[in-house]
Amino acid sequence: MPGPELTSLRSARVTAAHRLGKRGFRGKERRFLAEGPQAVREAVAHPGGDAGRTLIELYATPEAAERHADLVAAARAAGAPVLTATPEVVAEISDTVTPQGLVGVCRFLDAPFAEVLAARPRLVAVLAHVRDPGNAGTVLRCADAAGADAVVLTDASVDLYNPKAVRASAGSLFHLPIAVGVPVADAIAGLRAGGVRVLAADGAGDRDLDAELDAGTMGGPTAWVFGNEAWGLPEETRALTDGVVRVPIHGRAESLNLATAAAVCLYASARAQRAPGGCRAVTSS
Numbered sequence: 001m002p003g004p005e006l007t008s009l010r011s012a013r014v015t016a017a018h019r020l021g022k023r024g025f026r027g028k029e030r031r032f033l034a035e036g037p038q039a040v041r042e043a044v045a046h047p048g049g050d051a052g053r054t055l056i057e058l059y060a061t062p063e064a065a066e067r068h069a070d071l072v073a074a075a076r077a078a079g080a081p082v083l084t085a086t087p088e089v090v091a092e093i094s095d096t097v098t099p100q101g102l103v104g105v106c107r108f109l110d111a112p113f114a115e116v117l118a119a120r121p122r123l124v125a126v127l128a129h130v131r132d133p134g135n136a137g138t139v140l141r142c143a144d145a146a147g148a149d150a151v152v153l154t155d156a157s158v159d160l161y162n163p164k165a166v167r168a169s170a171g172s173l174f175h176l177p178i179a180v181g182v183p184v185a186d187a188i189a190g191l192r193a194g195g196v197r198v199l200a201a202d203g204a205g206d207r208d209l210d211a212e213l214d215a216g217t218m219g220g221p222t223a224w225v226f227g228n229e230a231w232g233l234p235e236e237t238r239a240l241t242d243g244v245v246r247v248p249i250h251g252r253a254e255s256l257n258l259a260t261a262a263a264v265c266l267y268a269s270a271r272a273q274r275a276p277g278g279c280r281a282v283t284s285s
Contacts (some may be wrong), residue, residue, distance in 0.1 A: 064101025137168025
């Protein structure tokens with residue numbers, strides 16, 4: 001097995017990749033890090049856009065390169081340089097305590113909000129003032145699993161490309177359109193103008209999710225607005241929506257965490273939309 005190409009923690013290339021762990025550098029370069037085989041596989045498969053391929057370059061320890069030879073070959077076939085590096089160098093670039101030996105440098109993926117609206121989405125998750133990167137990534141994963149058409153992060157929310165958010169998305173970051181930095185009022189107004197019913201998810205809501213499903217009101221295009229982990233949605237945000245809906249608590253739990261509540265709401269909409277008369281059932285018939 002040939003020795004690693006990168007052995008110095010101080011090399012210009014390693015320093016540039018390491019800096020992408022900080023939000024300011026990510027924003028300036030419009031690049032982020034994808035760690036581990038799952039994220040790298042999705043980056044390789046992502047078609048990219050006008051700026052070029054999504055995966056710009058791949059760092060791998062010799063052991064990881066041998067273990068994931070298929071990924072290395074796919075990256076090279078896609079035109080991305082593959083640089084072998086010592087475990088110490090890969091650890092310097094990585095954000096995890098126990099790196100998996102593969103780190104990809106990727107282009108930003110977010111889409112303009114106008115493009116999201118132009119695609120006439122039928123199910124959207126809006127993250128308003130969500131600050132925890134693990135929660136943001138997990139909600140993105142839930143939205144992907146529920147078949148959502150887009151995710152919108154408001155200007156007061158966490159950085160989508162935070163390494164923890166990228167890991168928590170488990171590859172879903174690469175699967176659906178995501179708009180970032182949108183003022184919450186603009187996000188809600190734009191969706192409503194596009195014929196999307198906007199619902200705020202809040203434990204103190206005056207509407208019950210079960211009752212909404214029973215009433216048959218959930219089958220149309222819908223956007224769910226999810227708020228901050230600690231204090232939820234402010235009144236001024238709730239007032240902009242078409243209704244405030246609570247997930248019923250049938251047991252003794254005090255509440256649901258953000259990601260769990262998001263999964264329940266998104267799947268409720270997904271099921272209603274695919275039922276007879278739902279917007280997806282109508283479109284596909």
